[in-house]
Amino acid sequence: MSTTPESAGGMTDEVIPPADSAVRATGGAAASAGEPAAGTVELRVLSYNIRSMRDDTQALFQVIRECDPDVVCIQEAPRFFRWRTKCAWLAHESGLVVLTGGRAAGAMLLLGSLRTKVVYAENRKLTKRPGLQQRGLAVAIIDIPGPGQTPLPTTARLCLASIHLSLLTPERREQVDEVLGHLDRVVSLPGVGTPHVIVAGDINERPTGESWRALASRFRDAYLTAPWGGEFTSNAKHPYKRIDGIFVSDQIEVVRCGVPEHLPGLDVASDHRPVLATVRVPAQQPA
Numbered sequence: 001m002s003t004t005p006e007s008a009g010g011m012t013d014e015v016i017p018p019a020d021s022a023v024r025a026t027g028g029a030a031a032s033a034g035e036p037a038a039g040t041v042e043l044r045v046l047s048y049n050i051r052s053m054r055d056d057t058q059a060l061f062q063v064i065r066e067c068d069p070d071v072v073c074i075q076e077a078p079r080f081f082r083w084r085t086k087c088a089w090l091a092h093e094s095g096l097v098v099l100t101g102g103r104a105a106g107a108m109l110l111l112g113s114l115r116t117k118v119v120y121a122e123n124r125k126l127t128k129r130p131g132l133q134q135r136g137l138a139v140a141i142i143d144i145p146g147p148g149q150t151p152l153p154t155t156a157r158l159c160l161a162s163i164h165l166s167l168l169t170p171e172r173r174e175q176v177d178e179v180l181g182h183l184d185r186v187v188s189l190p191g192v193g194t195p196h197v198i199v200a201g202d203i204n205e206r207p208t209g210e211s212w213r214a215l216a217s218r219f220r221d222a223y224l225t226a227p228w229g230g231e232f233t234s235n236a237k238h239p240y241k242r243i244d245g246i247f248v249s250d251q252i253e254v255v256r257c258g259v260p261e262h263l264p265g266l267d268v269a270s271d272h273r274p275v276l277a278t279v280r281v282p283a284q285q286p287a
Contacts, residue, residue, distance in 0.1 A: 036280050037253070037280065039282060039283050040156075040253070040280040040281060040282055040283055041144055041145075041146045041154075041155070041156035041280065041281050041282075041283045042255070042278065042279070042280045043070035043071065043144055043156070043278075043279060043280075043281065044067065044068060044069045044070050044071075044276065044277070044278050044279075045069060045070070045071055045072075045073070045160075045198055045200065045246060045276070045277045045278075045279060046064065046067050046069035046071070046072045046073070046274055046275070046276050046277075047072075047073045047075075047162070047200035047201060047244060047245070047246050047274060047275045047276075048063075048064070048072065048073070048074055048075070048270065048272070048274040048275075049074075049075040049076050049164065049201075049202045049244060049270060049271070049272035050074055050075070050076055050077065050090075050269075050270045050272075051076050051270045051271050051272070052076050052077070052078050052079065052080075052107070053077075053078055053086060053090065055268060055269055055270050055271065056265065056268040056269055057093075059264075059265035059268045059269040060090075060265075060269040060270060061090075061093040061094055062264075062265055062269075063260075063263055063265050063266060063269045063274065064094040064095075064096075064274075065094055065095055066260075066263050067260060067263070067274065067276050069096075069111075069113075069276070070112065070113050070115075070116065070144060071099075071110065071111065071112045071113070071116060071142070071144075071160055071198075072094070072096060072109075072110070072111040072112070073108075073109075073110060073138075073160065073161070073162035073163075073198075073199075073200040073201060073246075074090075074101070074108065074109035074110070074111060074162060075107070075108060075109075075162060075163070075164040075201050075202045076107050076164065076202075077090070077101065077102060077107045077108065077109035078090075078102075078107075079102065079103040079106075079107040080103075083102055083103050084102065087101075087102055087109055090109075090111075091111050094111065095113075096111040096112060096113060097111065097112060097113075097114060097116075098110075098111060099111060099112045099116060099118050099121065099140050099142065099160075100118065100121035100122070100123060100138050100139075100140050101123055101138030101162065102123070102138075104123040104125070104136075105123035105124065105125070105136040105137060105138035105162075106124075106125045106126060106134045106135050106136020106137070106164070107134075107136065107164070108123070108136050108137060108138035108162040108163065108164060108201070109138060109162065110138050110139075110140055110160060110162055112142065115144060115145060116142050116143075116144055117142060117143040117144075117145075118140050118141075118142055119140075119141040119142060119143055119157070119192050120140065120141040120186070120189060120192045121138075121139065121140040121141070122139055122140075122182075122186070123136065123137070123138050123139075124136055124137040124139070124178075124182055125137075126175045126178050126179070127171065127174055127175060127178060128171075129166075129168065129171050132166060132167070132168060132171065133166075133167075135163075135164050135165060135166055135175060136163075136164070137161060137162070137163055137178075137179055137182055138161065138162045139159065139160070139161040139162075139182065139183065139186055140159070140160050140161075141157065141158070141159050141160075141186065141187075141189070141192050141193070141194060142157070142158060142160055143155050143156070143157050144156045144158075144281075146283060154283055155283055155284055156196070156281035156282065156283050156284070157194045157196065157284060158194055158196040158197065158198055158252075158281050159183065159186055159187050159194055159196065159197045159198070160198050160199075161179070161183060161197070161198070161199040161200070161201075162199075162200060162201050163175075163179055163199060163200075163201035163202075163203075164201050164202045164204070165201070165202065165203050165204050165205075165211060166204065167204055169205075169209075169210070169211075172203075172204060172205065172209075172211045173210055173211050173214070175211075176211045176214045176215060177214075179199070180214075180215075180218060183197060183199065195249060195251060196249055196251060196252055196281050196282065197219065197248070197249040197252075198246065198247070198248050198249075198252065198279070199215070199219060199246075199247050200244075200245065200246040200247065200275065201244065201245075202243060202244050202272065203215070203243055203244065203245055204243055205243060206241055206242060206243060207221065207224075207242060207245075212245070215245075215247050216247065218247075219247035219248055219249055220247065220248050220249075220250065220252075220254070221245060221246075221247060222245070222246040222247065222248055222254045222257035222275075222277045222279070223242070223245060223246070223257045223258055223275070223277075225248075225254040225257065226254040226255060226256050226257055227256075227257065227258055228256035228257060228258040229256075229258030229259050229260050229261050229262070229276070230258055230259035230260075230261040230273070231258065231259065232259070232273070233259060233272050233273045233274075233275060234271070234272050234273070235271055235272070236266055236267050236268075236269070236270055236271050236272055236273050237267045239259070239273055244272055244273075244274075244275050245275060246275050246277045248277075248279060251281075251282055252279050252280065252281050252282075253279060253280040254277060254278075254279050255277075255278040255279060255280060256277065256278050257275065257276070257277035257278075258275065258276065259273045259274065259275060259276070260274065260276045261273075
């Protein structure tokens with residue numbers, strides 16, 4: 001892992017207003033930071049390493065509920081005894097449903113609101129060297145509709161992925177190439193593909209690291225694009241480094257992204273802090 005020091009992360013007391021997942025017409029004028037452009041769907045994306053729910057589960061549920069996400073990329077989901085039941089419990093107590101993932105995805109998990117429609121999903125285990133923890137990828141093509149009737153396109157289709165990379169630098173870099181290969185294939189699938197991608201997770205290195213830079217060369221680092229809240233994600237009690245991130249493709253607008261440090265319970269819900277982003281995805285007419 002990189003040991004290059006980072007500057008202190010900023011923090012504000014701002015509370016993110018709820019994403020309305022709405023498609024709005026704004027005429028010919030460009031949208032302001034507080035108003036979605038015509039033909040876009042605004043949604044909230046949460047990335048969270050939950051350490052197999054081994055910490056304060058009630059605090060964990062509360063943090064996720066308070067973030068009010070449309071979709072969640074989970075790392076270190078339960079993967080051993082009764083893992084399906086525990087993942088379903090996590091989703092239910094968070095007011096969400098399981099989209100895909102779990103043990104088959106190396107403990108990556110995707111959750112979503114009831115409005116989220118899964119068009120395609122798959123779970124992959126990444127290359128693992130002897131003695132190291134199994135890492136994986138949970139990926140889904142999803143449709144998220146905006147409410148109401150409008151002559152504008154009303155549904156956003158995107159590829160959503162949760163990843164957790166190795167602690168070992170060479171293996172971590174190999175896994176990035178695997179992840180990018182899988183994403184390139186999935187977004188090109190006939191009939192379901194989309195150019196809009198959000199990949200989020202525990203990268204296990206700082207932004208100066210080779211694997212992080214490889215991801216950031218293909219997608220935009222959402223925190224750097226529109227920083228908000230706190231910067232550092234690890235560790236939860238005394239955060240001093242940013243090793244978790246959300247990355248988006250070029251056509252997705254990032255409104256704000258960062259650690260929601262105004263929320264209670266972050267220090268006991270897990271050993272990582274979550275990353276929350278509000279984004280706007282170009283919409284299309286539903287099929």
